[in-house]
Amino acid sequence: MSVSSAALDQAICTPLPVLGRDVTVPLVTGGEVTYAALDYAASAPALQRVWDDVAAYAPYYGSVHRGAGYLSQLSTDLFENARRTVAEFLDCRDGDQVVFTRSTTDSLNLLAAALPADCQVFVFETEHHASLLPWTNAQVTYLNAPRTPRQAVETLERALADRDPHGPALVCVTGASNVTGELWPVRELAAAAHAHGARIVLDAAQLAPHHAVSVQDLDVDWVAFSGHKLYAPFGSGVLAGRADWLREAEPYLAGGGASRKVTRREDGGVDVEWHESAARHEAGSPNVIGAYSIASACKALTEAGFDTLVAREQYLIEKVRAGLAEVPEVRILSLFGDDAPRVGVISFVVDGWNSSHFAAALSAEYGIGVRDGLFCAHPLVRTLLGSDPQTQGECGAPEAAPGEKSLNAIRVSFGAGTPDEHVERFVNAVKELVTDGARWNYRTEDGRCVPDTSA
Numbered sequence: 001m002s003v004s005s006a007a008l009d010q011a012i013c014t015p016l017p018v019l020g021r022d023v024t025v026p027l028v029t030g031g032e033v034t035y036a037a038l039d040y041a042a043s044a045p046a047l048q049r050v051w052d053d054v055a056a057y058a059p060y061y062g063s064v065h066r067g068a069g070y071l072s073q074l075s076t077d078l079f080e081n082a083r084r085t086v087a088e089f090l091d092c093r094d095g096d097q098v099v100f101t102r103s104t105t106d107s108l109n110l111l112a113a114a115l116p117a118d119c120q121v122f123v124f125e126t127e128h129h130a131s132l133l134p135w136t137n138a139q140v141t142y143l144n145a146p147r148t149p150r151q152a153v154e155t156l157e158r159a160l161a162d163r164d165p166h167g168p169a170l171v172c173v174t175g176a177s178n179v180t181g182e183l184w185p186v187r188e189l190a191a192a193a194h195a196h197g198a199r200i201v202l203d204a205a206q207l208a209p210h211h212a213v214s215v216q217d218l219d220v221d222w223v224a225f226s227g228h229k230l231y232a233p234f235g236s237g238v239l240a241g242r243a244d245w246l247r248e249a250e251p252y253l254a255g256g257g258a259s260r261k262v263t264r265r266e267d268g269g270v271d272v273e274w275h276e277s278a279a280r281h282e283a284g285s286p287n288v289i290g291a292y293s294i295a296s297a298c299k300a301l302t303e304a305g306f307d308t309l310v311a312r313e314q315y316l317i318e319k320v321r322a323g324l325a326e327v328p329e330v331r332i333l334s335l336f337g338d339d340a341p342r343v344g345v346i347s348f349v350v351d352g353w354n355s356s357h358f359a360a361a362l363s364a365e366y367g368i369g370v371r372d373g374l375f376c377a378h379p380l381v382r383t384l385l386g387s388d389p390q391t392q393g394e395c396g397a398p399e400a401a402p403g404e405k406s407l408n409a410i411r412v413s414f415g416a417g418t419p420d421e422h423v424e425r426f427v428n429a430v431k432e433l434v435t436d437g438a439r440w441n442y443r444t445e446d447g448r449c450v451p452d453t454s455a
Helices: 005-012 048-060 070-089 104-113 149-161 186-195 244-248 288-304 306-325 355-366 378-385 420-436
Strands: 024-026 032-034 097-101 120-124 139-143 169-174 199-203 222-226 237-241 259-264 270-274 330-332 345-350 371-373 409-413 442-445 448-451
Touching: 048 070, 048 288, 070 097, 070 237, 070 288, 097 104, 097 244, 097 288, 104 199, 104 222, 104 237, 120 149, 139 149, 149 169, 149 186, 169 186, 186 199, 288 306, 306 330, 306 345, 306 420, 345 355, 345 378, 345 420, 355 371, 355 409, 355 420, 355 442, 355 448, 378 409
Parallel strands: 120 139, 120 169, 169 199, 199 222
Antiparallel strands: 024 032, 097 237, 222 237, 259 270, 330 345, 345 409, 371 409, 442 448
């Protein structure tokens, strides 16, 4: 059965129900307005479906794996079923492990702790700090920011060709930039890594909420992502992929759950036999609700259909970019150019405005929540702004006062739960602020630009 263009347009333009969609916030100029949450790249609002699933399970909550009672057994089944759901969501290979962590940052630090001795790590300077910084016990090669996807692959190939071919190596790359939203050539980078005997881990924190991620299709060795960006904000994350390095590494945390058998030796010491499954790196009582919420979000996004979600998001991206293009003072930040495929993450600067001042005015005068700063991707933002890579700056908190130039940008981000009205209000607010200026006075307080209410 064919679908009419009107029905298709309606499907594309219908957001998924999320928490907070009816929350109102006060305006410094008086009155209230429905809050426009346009900071999805930091934390996406929870899907109503996820919240309902967690609320239905909450009365049956119990500690997993070691309890004989009904609720413990029920929770254990739910926890392990969540693991299987995530594996299906990521299209994992047979034998891959799904480890539940606290976040993408935690996942990549876990993998960093599991690297074999003398492992070489290759990472672009464009990465979020979560994937740029964990590799302290390895020999790290930081690669310069590429200006095209092809250049990214060529840069990696050259670096890998110069490495010691006999030792282990790992490439870490993002799937979608948390600054520009641009999609990276993951499949091609994976092919380059494997051609040179290296493995690759995909930071999918910004990719998984927007696009289907297939471990097998992309041919990556590991994937890391966070629940709080996947519409399941309960302090949980995932590291999924090959089992061998994880199985051979010392447990990420030592304790109950990771240990299979503990015995005393005759000399008074202790011998430990560790699990070889994902439990090896999940010591302590796990975040069952967090794992369940991730699984619920995976099911909800799958059922909604990524083709529909991507089409609707592309519609919003085009609406925002077209609106900003009408403001000459706005410069959108990009590595790969205007035609590069991207997710709903757009960063920009406004001539004549301190970015913190602009973001504060959007919030205080229009009820619009965006982010300003360096977005925990300092080297990338400095490169995009054309500043000295050594210039100091804080993550999300410039020191410049309103009206002064600052080393930071503004980021607007959105996704499956964003209504049209929110992006339309954002575009109109940008135009009004640039044309008419702020209607309120602002000052710097504790490193943040805030409305001055002292008068």
